[in-house]
Every structure is written in C-alpha cells, then in structure tokens.
Amino acid sequence: MAAFAEVGLMPELIRAVEDLGWMLPTPIQSESVPLILGGGDIMAAAETGSGKTGAFALPILQIVHEALRKSASAGKGVSQSNGSSQQNVRCQLNVQDRDAVFAISPDGLRCQSRAPQSWAGCRATVGVFAGKVYYEAKVTDEGLCRIGWSTQASKLDGLGFDAQSFGYGGTGKKSHKRRFDDYGELYGLGDTIGCMFDSETMQVSYSKNGQDLGVAFSVTQNLQGQVFYPTICLKNAEMAVNFGETAFEYDPPPGFVGIAKAPPSTTATAMDPPRSAHGGERRPLCIILEPARDLAEQTHDCITDFGKYLKAPTVANALFVGGVDAKAQARALREGVDIVTGTPGRITDFINSGKLSVDKVRFFVLDEADRLLDTGNQPAIMQLFRQFPKSGKGMDRLQVLMFSATLHSEEVKQLSSQICQNPIVIDLKGKGSVPDTVDHVIVRADPHEDRTWLQTAPKVPTDNVHVLDSIGPNVSTKECYSEAVKRLKPRILRRIIDAHKMDQCLIFCRTNFDCDNLETFLNQLGGGQGFRGRREHGKENPYSCAVLAGARNMHERRMALECFKAGEVRFLICTDVAARGIDIRELPYVINMTLPDRSEDYIHRVGRVGRADTMGLAISIVSTVPEKVWYCSVKGYRPWLEPDAENTRTNKEGGHTVWYDESQYLKDIEARIGHPIDTLGPDMSLPASIQARSTVAYGQQRGGGDTSQAAEHMQQIRQSVEQLARLEWEAQTSFLTLGRKFGTAR
Structure with missing residues (x-):
C-alpha cells in the first residue's frame, strides 16, 4: 500500500483502502488526492467507475480528522468559543x-x-x-x-x-x-x-x-x-x-x-460560531452536494466505511435527504456533525431554518456537478456558497471541489468561474470518453420488416399516446408505426434476454410510466406478481425485475437496488436517475429501450458497465421510424393517465408530446464515441467484429480476472514506491523545518 502513502494518505486511511482490496490508487485518485491535501480548488472529470468518490472522500476525511485532532489537543473543541474574537x-x-x-x-x-x-x-x-x-x-x-x-x-x-x-x-x-x-x-x-x-x-x-x-x-x-x-x-x-x-x-x-x-x-x-438555541459547537467542516437521494446515500455510506478507521477523535458524518425523518437529522446536528452529505433542497431547508450552521465549512463538494445544474440547482448552490466563510488563507481557506463524469458544459464552466479560485482541471478521459471495456451494439426496431407487433400475445402495455389513433395491419400512418414500435421493442427485449441467457442487466427507459409498463410486461412473461419493495428469494423467474425510478418511494428504490445487487432479481428497470454514480460491481449488461436525446446521457448510462476493468455490453434498441412520446412541461400533470385530443397534440400544437427521432440520436452517439455501432445478428448474436476480439465473458475482468500478475507487479515495484514515499516525507519535513526557521511556514 506504499502507493497510497505516496499520494499523502495517513496510515489509518491506507488500512481502510487495503481492507477494500484496493491495490493502487486509480488515476483520478492519484491526481486529485495530493491537490486536495495541498489546499487547491479542482474540477475533475473522469469516466464512471474510476473512483471519484474516494478521490475526494479520502483527503477530506484526513484533513477533517487532523483539524479535529488539533482542536482536541488545544482543548478548544471544534470551534472557537463565543466572543473570542x-x-x-x-x-x-x-x-x-x-x-x-x-x-x-x-x-x-x-x-x-x-x-x-x-x-x-x-x-x-x-x-x-x-x-x-x-x-x-x-x-x-x-x-x-x-x-x-x-x-x-x-x-x-x-x-x-x-x-x-x-x-x-x-x-x-x-x-x-x-x-x-x-x-x-x-x-x-x-x-x-x-x-x-x-x-x-x-x-x-x-x-x-x-x-x-x-x-x-x-x-x-x-x-x-x-x-x-x-x-x-x-x-x-x-x-x-x-x-x-x-x-x-x-x-x-x-x-x-x-x-x-x-x-x-x-x-x-462573523468569525464566531452562531449563537442559537440549537446549541452545539461542533459544526460541519464539509458540505457535499449530490443531485439525487440515491447518490447521496451512496457517498455517505462510502465516507462511513472509510471514516470508521479514524479514532480519537472519530469523524461524525450525517446524511440530509428528503423522504426520511427530519427529526433524526436535526438531532445529529445537535450532537455535532463534521461532514454533511445531501441533496440541495434538504440542506438548504436546514440552513434556512437555522438548524444547520455553515460558518465553519472548509470544503464545498459538488459531485455530479453537471447533473446538479441540469436539475435546476444553481440558485441553491449559489445561496449556499455565499454563506460559506471565505476569509481563510492557505490551508484554512474554503476549497471548492467539482467532480463529474463530464465537466465540459457551458453551465459548469460558468459556475466554476463564480465559485472556484484558479481551479486545477483534471480531465483524464476527455469530453467524449467511454471505457474501452464496453462493447456497443444496436438492434433496429423496424415495424415495416418485423410484424410481430401485430400479435396479441404476449400483450404489451404502451404509453397511451395513440389511444385515439387508428392502429392495424392495413394502416400505414406515422402514428400507426409509432405505436407499432412501442409494441415491438419489449418483444425484441425478450429475444435479447433469451439469446444471451441474461442473469443480470440494467434496463433504461425514458420515463417513469415506461418503466411501469415494462415491469408489467416482464412480470406477465414470468407469471409473477412482481416486485414492489419486497425481497425475493432466488431467481426462479427468468424475467424477475424491479424498478428504480423517481416515481417510486424511497423504500422501494432502496430495496430494488439492494435486491438487484444481491442477485435476488435479474433486471433493474430504471430512468436516468440511476445513470449517475450508482455503483453496481461487475454488471455485465445495459440495455437502452430508448436512446437518450443527449449523447452525454448515453455515456452515463453505458458507464454502469465496464467498471473496474470488467467487460460490459451496452445494447440499444433503436427505432427506424419516428416515435411520438410524452413530453409534459407542467409539473404534476400526467396526461398519459387521461389522454385526449388536446393533450396528445405536440408541444408546438399546444399539447404534451414530441416526435422522437432515434436515428438522429444514434448518429450523435456514434460521433461522440468515435465509431459506428455494430448491429446484433438476426438471432441476437454478437457481430463477428466483437466475437473476434472478445475472449472474456461480460461481467468478468479483462484478462480473466487473474490478479496474480498484478500482485507480482506490485511486489516488483514495492521497494521503489516505498523509497519514493520516504524521500517525499524527508523533503516535506525539510521544507517545514526551514519554514519554521525563517517564519514562513503556517
């Protein structure tokens, strides 16, 4: 573990990563950890599954722990006593x-x-x-x-x-x-x-x-x-x-x-801790924002796993998200919290109510920064930033850390110019990167050629966009073929599942309602009642599935993800809420029922496979004809539940639908990844180009998962790495000694 010592981690955290089986820092960790420990603002972009959470969680835990230890030894607690200045x-x-x-x-x-x-x-x-x-x-x-x-x-x-x-x-x-x-x-x-x-x-x-x-x-x-x-x-x-x-x-x-x-x-x-009836001098030193509750939970759990190795004093971290008891969160604040992870809405609510003080914050982390902005959180982010103390210098100043799979949008650049001081940009993979461990294939859904959409069984529930349109074998309108695609795609999905004998796959749908319909279809195939927040035992049902989507309550979402990871259901049906930061180890397959209309969202979706050097296959079912879909801009309105002549019109006509052109979206995605995407064969077999280069089963490590070669390499370089770490320690010690001698060190 000398390599982790080389980037500056303390022994307790090195033991933490060792217990997790990490042999070497990932590239994003090697770049980010020393910069954060050195006090700089950073904007870090790297592919999903690259260890971004560890890249900011580990150095933050170390600095927070050092601050707590220093305060404890001085007998002052975390904050200055009231009125001291x-x-x-x-x-x-x-x-x-x-x-x-x-x-x-x-x-x-x-x-x-x-x-x-x-x-x-x-x-x-x-x-x-x-x-x-x-x-x-x-x-x-x-x-x-x-x-x-x-x-x-x-x-x-x-x-x-x-x-x-x-x-x-x-x-x-x-x-x-x-x-x-x-x-x-x-x-x-x-x-x-x-x-x-x-x-x-x-x-x-x-x-x-x-x-x-x-x-x-x-x-x-x-x-x-x-x-x-x-x-x-x-x-x-x-x-x-x-x-x-x-x-x-x-x-x-x-x-x-x-x-x-x-x-x-x-x-x-303004430098003193606020005096309030809520009491408590131990106030957060770090605020971490996540765009969704699931991601906040995951980051919080990661910090908990790392932090349990830090003793005397321990680091207190808390989770602040909606859908859970706010009284427990308020109680945690009264008892003292050092690191807060949560969603912008809940954290802002606690600050506005006076229960959460941010006057001691030294770290402001925006994880999945582009997604935070996509979901309209910029006003909340700026409100938070304005309240953080900014008078510190050197190692004591506010550090802003922005992490995401991509950091190239104009909105992100503009935000960084407002809240960062000379940030160092760490762009390891670039704007259009996807892991080279992911194979991409498509299946074309052509209702002109594939007439199985006319079959009455198995029945396919659709989104009700065309309930007022004429649909049938002798109808050739674009509305008829749009409905045909909706009936055809689930049948194609079944063929893919059967051909590849899939035991585990993440399936992306466009909307919550699409997720519900696909869940109904798969449950019908499996003859079961379906998963609704209940654990299943074994996978006797070859089409067992659960849904992870924004419309499900927090318990259902948490249980669905937990059971999918545990192998208790085969398929996890989700919207793009799951495309950001959800870590599912050794996941072999991702299927896109509908292509996203932005190529960067495709990158996030397929980034769920191919993680940690394991091979993954991304399959997209692409319509050859335009498809009419719901696009409702009125919050809380669900026109698909009561479609009529008004709401089924397009947005331009005053309704709540748009025509979706997957052929154009496919071109954008191919331009993003830099090559055309091959097509599965008629029997859903892999194209020859992929079969020729792929020698590893999907979900397994490239090279067959044999770690003996990596272990041998580690043994060979161990002495050199330990020597470099020792030289680094001697150089830093010499610098600090000279600094104290000449009065320049802090």
Whole structure:
C-alpha cells in the first residue's frame, strides 16, 4: 500500500483502502488526492467507475480528522468559543460577506452597487442576539435601497425574501418572506434611516430622519437566540452607514445603543460560531452536494466505511435527504456533525431554518456537478456558497471541489468561474470518453420488416399516446408505426434476454410510466406478481425485475437496488436517475429501450458497465421510424393517465408530446464515441467484429480476472514506491523545518 502513502494518505486511511482490496490508487485518485491535501480548488472529470468518490472522500476525511485532532489537543473543541474574537473586530460592512458586485469603502462604512438590473447585499462584521441595538444608514446617491437585519442563513441579494431576514425599502414597503407590505413612507437621496432590533420583545423598528415609524416586524419565536446582522441591499445605489463608533445623526430611542458599543456578551462576530438555541459547537467542516437521494446515500455510506478507521477523535458524518425523518437529522446536528452529505433542497431547508450552521465549512463538494445544474440547482448552490466563510488563507481557506463524469458544459464552466479560485482541471478521459471495456451494439426496431407487433400475445402495455389513433395491419400512418414500435421493442427485449441467457442487466427507459409498463410486461412473461419493495428469494423467474425510478418511494428504490445487487432479481428497470454514480460491481449488461436525446446521457448510462476493468455490453434498441412520446412541461400533470385530443397534440400544437427521432440520436452517439455501432445478428448474436476480439465473458475482468500478475507487479515495484514515499516525507519535513526557521511556514 506504499502507493497510497505516496499520494499523502495517513496510515489509518491506507488500512481502510487495503481492507477494500484496493491495490493502487486509480488515476483520478492519484491526481486529485495530493491537490486536495495541498489546499487547491479542482474540477475533475473522469469516466464512471474510476473512483471519484474516494478521490475526494479520502483527503477530506484526513484533513477533517487532523483539524479535529488539533482542536482536541488545544482543548478548544471544534470551534472557537463565543466572543473570542469580538474585541479585535470593528463593526463595519463585511468584505467577506457580500455579493461580488457590492463595493465597500476601505473604512467599511460606505457602500454601493452599480448593477442596474439586480440587487446586491452585504452584512456587517458584528451581529446581535441579545439587548437593544441601533444603526443608521444614509442614502448618498439615488437608487433603490433596502436595509434591515438578517442571519447568516439569509440570501444577501434578497433582503426580506426569506424567513431569516427583515427589510425596509425606499419604496415605502417592508419585506419578509417575499411579502411586501406598506410601511412608513418613501425615502431617498439625503434621508437617514435608523434601524432598531429589540431582542427582548423580538421586534424590528425603523425611523426616518429621527421620526419613529413604529414596529415593522415581530420576529417569530423560532428565531429567538439567532444572531442578527445589520444588512444593506442595493440596486444601482449608494449608502453610508454608522454603527455607533461616532455620534449618530439622530439619537437612538431610549434604551437602544449603537451596535458597535453593545456589550460583547450580547454580540457575535462573523468569525464566531452562531449563537442559537440549537446549541452545539461542533459544526460541519464539509458540505457535499449530490443531485439525487440515491447518490447521496451512496457517498455517505462510502465516507462511513472509510471514516470508521479514524479514532480519537472519530469523524461524525450525517446524511440530509428528503423522504426520511427530519427529526433524526436535526438531532445529529445537535450532537455535532463534521461532514454533511445531501441533496440541495434538504440542506438548504436546514440552513434556512437555522438548524444547520455553515460558518465553519472548509470544503464545498459538488459531485455530479453537471447533473446538479441540469436539475435546476444553481440558485441553491449559489445561496449556499455565499454563506460559506471565505476569509481563510492557505490551508484554512474554503476549497471548492467539482467532480463529474463530464465537466465540459457551458453551465459548469460558468459556475466554476463564480465559485472556484484558479481551479486545477483534471480531465483524464476527455469530453467524449467511454471505457474501452464496453462493447456497443444496436438492434433496429423496424415495424415495416418485423410484424410481430401485430400479435396479441404476449400483450404489451404502451404509453397511451395513440389511444385515439387508428392502429392495424392495413394502416400505414406515422402514428400507426409509432405505436407499432412501442409494441415491438419489449418483444425484441425478450429475444435479447433469451439469446444471451441474461442473469443480470440494467434496463433504461425514458420515463417513469415506461418503466411501469415494462415491469408489467416482464412480470406477465414470468407469471409473477412482481416486485414492489419486497425481497425475493432466488431467481426462479427468468424475467424477475424491479424498478428504480423517481416515481417510486424511497423504500422501494432502496430495496430494488439492494435486491438487484444481491442477485435476488435479474433486471433493474430504471430512468436516468440511476445513470449517475450508482455503483453496481461487475454488471455485465445495459440495455437502452430508448436512446437518450443527449449523447452525454448515453455515456452515463453505458458507464454502469465496464467498471473496474470488467467487460460490459451496452445494447440499444433503436427505432427506424419516428416515435411520438410524452413530453409534459407542467409539473404534476400526467396526461398519459387521461389522454385526449388536446393533450396528445405536440408541444408546438399546444399539447404534451414530441416526435422522437432515434436515428438522429444514434448518429450523435456514434460521433461522440468515435465509431459506428455494430448491429446484433438476426438471432441476437454478437457481430463477428466483437466475437473476434472478445475472449472474456461480460461481467468478468479483462484478462480473466487473474490478479496474480498484478500482485507480482506490485511486489516488483514495492521497494521503489516505498523509497519514493520516504524521500517525499524527508523533503516535506525539510521544507517545514526551514519554514519554521525563517517564519514562513503556517
């Protein structure tokens, strides 16, 4: 295991990978682990099954463990004690807690934002959780202004848009949770607005040019004990602020003091852990985002497996996804969590409710980054990023790590330019890569040539797109042939399964409804009632199947995947939700019932086979005629359940369908992988070109799975690797010694 020591892993984690049977770091691990340990931002693209999770989980666990160990030895816990830095921090606008277009003067008391179409905001360096405090903000140039109070969980560019912030705008409106109600009066150039927060009555009030405008908000009790910071939000405007270090233009109301002069026992700085009723000083050091619950569970389990080797102290990690008990997740936060893995929605909910603090986060990981953006998570990602501390330097600064099978979309590049600092790009396989352990073949579904679609048995349920169209042997419309393809493809699937005597295969369908229909068809062939979240014993049914799709509940999805991996069902029918990051070892076959309309999704699908140097076969059933399919853009609407003359029209005609051209999608995929795809024979046998070069059964390692040669090679290079590791250790020790001597090392 000297090779893992060479990339910088500590002995405990080397033992972890050794127990997993890893002999050498994968290429993505060799490239990424040292860079992460060195403190850099990275964008890493590698093929599926290449060990990406280990590439970020292992170094993060090591750094988190070192931080915990250092804090424990210093007797300080994970965080600084409350108020430890208060005396050294002036109350001013915080350059580390602002939007990028929000400018602050050197003294921290004047600000402007010249973006004409968008809001930008900033919080102060000091907040309050007790007492009565006041500050002033004066409009020094025309524009739109909004001032008030917010917690660190609130969006900067939307003061009053969420439950964690309270604002008063120049249009004479007060704002909270996106409600804009009349309050006070308009204000503009030359006006001075006083901002009051009374933690005893939990009320927010304002004044204009010394005139009290009355109570604007009564803060809800669930926010009691939260730290509220003075907050300014501008659109093409400028303001000057006074937090009380100098005389106010107008005297505060009786009992109120400038926040800069408030007792340290009632205030906190942006560097302190937030003081809240939720307690607990052990706050997350790492946030890992996944696009789906299944992937989050898988990453969390991987971190748990690695982390159990780390002792004194242990590393606490928690999973935050929907569909599970939120009370258990909240309890984990109270007990202390170091690494949080979850989906954007659930993590954002916990932050907005004040239960999850991110003020100590040092790692922000976007796994399957392109998929995160495809599913509309960019606003949540940016909201999270704005709340992370960014004032650290060197090894203590925020690190952003973006991992995916592909990182080449414009959306990903744009996001990285906003959240990464000079990221190092690790692109091991390139934009169009697929493992060379995957063979690709197609079967053409031609309803003109193959007339078995006219058979009445076995019955094939379809998606109801053509229930109003004329279908039959003497009909030659495109609608008839579209329906014919829907009836033909499951029959072709059966022939493929029988010809190859498949015991395990992942089958991709386009929609949840397509998955349901194929499940019904296979269950009908097998004569069984089907799998619905129940374990099956053995595979007596040659067509036993389970469904992994977004429409199934979490228990059903988890059980389906677990039983498929355990060999208790032969076929796992899924949508693209399973194409990202689901790790199924030694999977021999993937079948595409319908080609995806994006070539990159084909790459992700077929990446489920050919992993860890095992051979895999990807089979696609491709229609030779256009197929009409559902494409509904109305969330929650299911037109396939009640098709009619309106909803079966195409999108251009005002309906919810499109014409799907698989022949064109096939051309795009062939261009992506760089060669034409061969066709299975009439008896579904492999083409001669594949038979000639393939000597290994699908699902087995290339070379027959004999590891003796690899073991012999490891023995040969062990001495050299150990020597390199020793030289590396000596070089680093020498560097640190010289650094301490000359005062340059941290």
